[in-house]
Amino acid sequence: MTAAERSTLPVAEGSAALMIAPFHLSDLAQLIFRDIAGMLEKQGRAEPHFAQHVALLAQRLEQIQRFQAVLEMTGDTCTSTTVRKVDGEKVVTEMIRARPEVAMLSDAMRHAQSLLGELMLNPAAAMKIASGKKDAPGDFDDF
Secondary structure, eight states, X not given: OOHHHHHTSOOOTTGGGGSOOOTTSOXXXXXXXXXXXXXXXXXXXXXXXXXXXXXXXXXXXXXXXXXXXXXXXXXXXXXXXXXXXXXXXXXXXXXXXXXXXXXXXXXXXXXXXXXXXXXXXXXXXXXXXXXXXXOOOOTTTTO
């Protein structure tokens, strides 16, 4: 069944109630949860046992937004200054490092990408779902 055929299927009444956002999600994460649940409902794949998985994806997408906002305000690096005494003299060294949010953002993005794949909400998964489409029979089918 192709994606176009699946989109014409009627959605069962009350399917919105199947995907209930967990109470521990923040307001933003609940909005993201509803958005993802809506996508799954349109595809006819909203199931109650996906709720925790969708909640985890919503939390990760919220974290991505938060980390990006911090990095836009403060930059990707920070400087630390160290003062030491070497042979009785003060030696000041500065070290430029990546902010911790850079690694946290990278980890959150990687995890979100993985969760999108598991929920089959990325382009590669969409191609797998739509792979049921076949060409019309032709003269060269015997080869």
